[in-house]
Amino acid sequence: MAAKARGAFPLIVALAALTHVAGTAAAASVETSRDARIFELLDDDQNGNVSMMEFKNNQMLVFYILDRNKDLALTVDETFLPADVFASIAGTGGKIDTLEFLDIVDSAFKQADTNQDGLLERQEFVTLLNRVRNR
Template structure:
């Protein structure tokens, strides 16, 4: 389940990643700016928190961006996951379909919502991104 939780955030982080980072200070600054921008994109109503609906709506955008051949499933070459992580999520058919992806999103949101208020604030969101990056 932990691998599934990481997938949704790994995909977001990978899509937003900068190709070259010059120094540690620059990296931290760029990472903070990138995290803030991702949070702003997810926070559709700009109320300072991300609801499950906002989270799911935007996660599907990530899914469709990744789904290069538009067959409504993700293959290993369409994701940024390590082969073993992809295999554990995709199951026997070797693909991640939209329902499997939504299950991942549900799990990721629930784990990130540490105060259980049904919303992700910026701190909860950044904490989850940091956990994903450090794995």
């Protein structure tokens, strides 16, 4: 479980980003805009925070979007994760199934909620994404 918790940040970012953007000023602007859109999509009630319930309501949608071959398991190619990070999450099975995915997403939310108020503010979400991008 500790390995899964450590891998939660990269998985969430991989799920949210879905595309790779190069490190130029224009790309940074695109990244910022995309991050804002993702946050708005997660914030179902548009109150400026993402609750655990909002996060959980959207996690399976993200899983199904990523699961391109619809086998209910994510491979390294479907997550956009570096191979070593993926391996630490997937373990010996070589795939992340739906239950593993749900567990990882819960851990990621808790780790990103730095003020422990049960909500992800926009800055906590952006900090989470930036922290993983800069690994």
